Amino acid sequence: MNSFNILQQITSALESLNRSERKVADVILSDPQAATRSSIATLAKAAQVSEPTVNRFCKRFNTAGFPDFKLNLAQALASGVPYVNRNVEADDTADSYSPKIFEATIASLAYAKEKISPAVVNRAVDQLIQAKQILFFGLGASGPVAQDAQHKFFRFNIPVAAYDDVLMQRMVAAASGTGDVIVIISYTGRTRELVDIAELARASGATVIGITAPNSPLARHCTVVLDVEAPEDTDVYMPMTSRIVHLTVIDILATGVTLRRGPDFLRHLKAIKDSLKETRYPAEPRV
């Protein structure tokens, strides 16, 4: 991977640049989009430095030269990953905070996309496909994620349930056994109760799949861990992007299970979907 987002690199290196390079950086940051379209001569003139200075600037950021630099810049801009501090600020209006929230969400998905290990996904799907019963556990903001997962997996006609309170989770974990798969969803992986419950479930012989932070206490008690790294806490004291990544991981698991089931199974899903038709107003013709 492309050593993530050259714009951020520039921003964070600003202090350590010397005078001329600083001028170049300022010009680029003031309008990165324009920078991608301009020639080295234009940019040098705008920054009031010589062309080789711009070239050296590019090399400092591990690019082959100016054209390569522009390419990286273009990609950084297109990736939707914000380059300056794009946290929501107290004086933001709807114009500014809604794109910020979309961007932050997109950025964490892009990050998770790179980080997720297909091998681990496969192992999780292996377990799910063999399960006699699947149980989804989540607390707080992860409660609805567990519900959502139940809603998805219910269609596989395997017994499936979701629990969002500690007492039920504990009882169910204790009562579980070989062939049961418990999927625990936790952003931090540091909720004591859930760690206990994972331990309990393992002791009873159940398989535990964790959708949680890598190397967390919870992760250590799981049979399979789907790492979802906890990004910095950019939101206003509420879990926002994390649960969306969790949901996407659930989608991936559901897709994995669907594909393993093969084409006959797709027909079964279609039947379920069709059964909803009558509850709906007919679709209107597209304009």
Place this chain on the structure above:
Amino acid sequence: MNSFNILQQITSALESLNRSERKVADVILSDPQAATRSSIATLAKAAQVSEPTVNRFCKRFNTAGFPDFKLNLAQALASGVPYVNRNVEADDTADSYSPKIFEATIASLAYAKEKISPAVVNRAVDQLIQAKQILFFGLGASGPVAQDAQHKFFRFNIPVAAYDDVLMQRMVAAASGTGDVIVIISYTGRTRELVDIAELARASGATVIGITAPNSPLARHCTVVLDVEAPEDTDVYMPMTSRIVHLTVIDILATGVTLRRGPDFLRHLKAIKDSLKETRYPAEPRV
């Protein structure tokens, strides 16, 4: 905007290209990433055509020339928007379906980001901030979304509830009145029951905010409609990306309400968050 995604344009224009240009297109599509790094000479050689042919190819796609073309290409690649048919296929493995799912999710968020109207967000926040009581309604896959919203808005110490079954929704809608805000979440906007419920709620004097498809039957009965356009049904008979967009819209509404409440309120949120500390294992030092 950049007349979205040059790779898709190339793919769809494939048929209409003449022999040499077709060769160029093939080389580019076979490894677009490589194309962004190569010179016009390299690419011409790879496609076994002359350099001007490549140049003409670029101009055909409304770019100024080869460098500009490469820039567009780089952005298309980085945007995460898939360029070929990136639907999950029956023979996909975890290597291929997990990135596809991430990409599809990112693409719908990117789309929604452009489509959402800050003015409408503002009107929705206006309603929510004045609400005596907020109620979130969702059925099926939108049930968990409503739960999630409840979980978020609960922190605002306004009375808030979520309902995911039709009977309760109907009763609550009938019992509602002025000052109550009902947020109805529906992907299609064509579920008969929910349309009835919206009508009922309006008749009782409640404000109805819809997070649903534009111009749908449901949308017509709402006080404020947050459009979330229904993308083509790319997933395997399950709602996937739609509910993630809905959740993000909820995040935006919650953020809007938080900001309107002002700085004192942030302290209140922090207190709630801190209250969870004791239920956790301490964070481990970062490596």
Place this chain on the structure above:
DNA sequence: TGGAGGAGGTAAGTTTCTTACATATTTGTT
């Protein structure tokens, strides 16, 4: 079968980028 029009190539010209080298500026040392 010949001519018109399009497709594609050649080669020269132009722009853009890079390198080598020279000059200036800063920093540290005595």
Place this chain on the structure above:
DNA sequence: AACAAATATGTAAGAAACTTACCTCCTCCA
């Protein structure tokens, strides 16, 4: 304070990349 060393920046030439103008060849139709 003054000099040396290291670093920073610019100049100019050369190389690479890109574009344009023009020419040839092929195809298709009368």
